[in-house]
């Protein structure tokens with residue numbers, strides 16, 4: 001009987017040593033196959049007596065069952081191991097961040113321009129766009145700016161090719177030429193009503209865009225933004241400018257804790273003229289007057305250049321700096337950051 005125990009033990013050992021299902025099948029053949037050790041033992045029973053056959057047969061059967069059980073257990077173990085290995089190989093690391101497409105966003109100054117357009121839009125202002133390469137007429141002459149005005153010098157204005165000596169082309173130094181361009185279009189559209197005395201619908205427009213001056217430091221960039229505002233009608237006064245601009249500032253900065261000051265100033269195209277300063281009553285900027293726009297009642301000569309009778313039509317204009325407004329809103333202290341294109345700076349506004 002020891003012999004049977006030895007066979008069972010050696011079968012268990014070979015099964016344990018089989019590292020793959022194929023090796024296990026080979027090991028099985030050695031014991032249970034056609035010429036395997038157990039099969040040989042069965043064959044050897046032919047010569048035994050009936051009595052011996054019974055006891056021997058029972059013992060061999062038991063041993064065979066033990067071997068089959070060991071085989072089944074090893075098969076299961078190998079299958080488990082294989083499954084485990086496969087799971088490991090195909091595992092998903094759910095803690096890894098997914099592959100994302102990086103999302104772009106609007107430039108902070110563009111955000112400000114959108115805001116300005118939305119706020120003035122809600123107050124009935126149209127939005128107009130105009131060329132950045134202007135003529136001397138629209139940028140200066142039509143705006144009542146004299147020939148010898150310092151703003152016309154090469155030190156302040158970028159002149160570009162394409163014009164004539166009498167009418168040079170230049171990069172617009174402000175958005176004010178849009179006052180003339182837009183008003184002329186408006187007048188053309190409503191000429192019949194103006195001519196027959198009925199009068200035209202009011203001009204109420206803002207014109208945001210890029211402007212250029214020969215200037216560069218922490219608070220000046222050769223390219224910067226402006227937004228022009230113009231309101232012309234038969235009964236538009238400085239009071240309306242104050243109301244409109246105060247409402248704009250309070251909405252833009254989301255604060256009623258803010259006061260405005262109209263500081264007397266001079267522009268050739270407005271009379272009287274004022275710089276508009278704002279002051280926050282609370283918060284990090286509290287207590288300082290901050291200049292945000294130039295403004296004034298549109299000069300009669302300019303109204304005339306719009307094609308309108310200054311005795312009948314009157315109104316105001318303003319020009320503000322969206323770059324400056326952006327700096328104040330977000331607490332940015334160097335204008336150049338807006339134009340460096342550094343993604344680390346820009347992505348903070350998304």
Ligand code: PHE
Pocket residue numbers: 173174175176267270273293294295296317318319320
């Ligand atoms: N164009 C002026 C500037 O650039 C601002 C301004 C616009 C002033 C409209 C009065 C009226 O400084």
